[in-house]
Amino acid sequence: MKFQMIITRISILVLTALAVFSLPGPAASQPVTTLRLDPAAAAASTCADTQIVVKIEDVENLWAYHVQFTYDPAVIEVTGMENGSFLQKGLFLTDKGTPGMFYIANSQIAGVEPASGSGDLAVFNVRALAPGLNTSITFDTTVTILVDETYMEPGIEYQAVDGAVNTIGCDSVFLYLPLVLRQ
Numbered sequence: 001m002k003f004q005m006i007i008t009r010i011s012i013l014v015l016t017a018l019a020v021f022s023l024p025g026p027a028a029s030q031p032v033t034t035l036r037l038d039p040a041a042a043a044a045s046t047c048a049d050t051q052i053v054v055k056i057e058d059v060e061n062l063w064a065y066h067v068q069f070t071y072d073p074a075v076i077e078v079t080g081m082e083n084g085s086f087l088q089k090g091l092f093l094t095d096k097g098t099p100g101m102f103y104i105a106n107s108q109i110a111g112v113e114p115a116s117g118s119g120d121l122a123v124f125n126v127r128a129l130a131p132g133l134n135t136s137i138t139f140d141t142t143v144t145i146l147v148d149e150t151y152m153e154p155g156i157e158y159q160a161v162d163g164a165v166n167t168i169g170c171d172s173v174f175l176y177l178p179l180v181l182r183q
Contacts, residue, residue: 086119
């Protein structure tokens with residue numbers, strides 16, 4: 001009888017160990033989709049436009065996007081916006097009518113496959129209003145959305161990495177003219 005109890009206990013111990021060690025491990029985590037600005041810290045001049053690229057990283061099945069930004073309108077002005085090369089241009093919309101805010105949005109047209117991977121989502125240009133200032137360019141995550149082909153809310157999860165702009169003046173240009181004396 002005592003031998004039977006020992007065998008039962010050993011069997012239970014072995015079965016428990018097998019059950020514990022045969023459980024699947026933690027699932028491999030999917031990379032987090034990231035939106036970021038390139039360059040992260042731009043230098044904008046008062047005499048020329050500076051291009052900033054909205055990068056998207058590790059996205060799956062992106063069909064459409066709406067990215068909205070805030071910035072200090074006393075420091076820079078947004079001079080242009082366009083779709084990047086990552087997602088085919090379809091219904092493309094931009095707006096910079098509200099000082100301190102602008103958005104870029106694009107939705108592919110039917111018959112085009114959704115995009116996956118990483119690339120240039122959008123591009124915008126800024127110009128400094130005065131030298132020696134700085135401003136953050138912040139993703140407004142309350143309205144920024146990445147959408148897959150199902151168009152289901154809340155969209156594709158992402159993390160946003162904001163950027164900054166420091167302003168500089170124009171380099172001084174010296175123009176040397178010949179000195180002509182009349183006699």
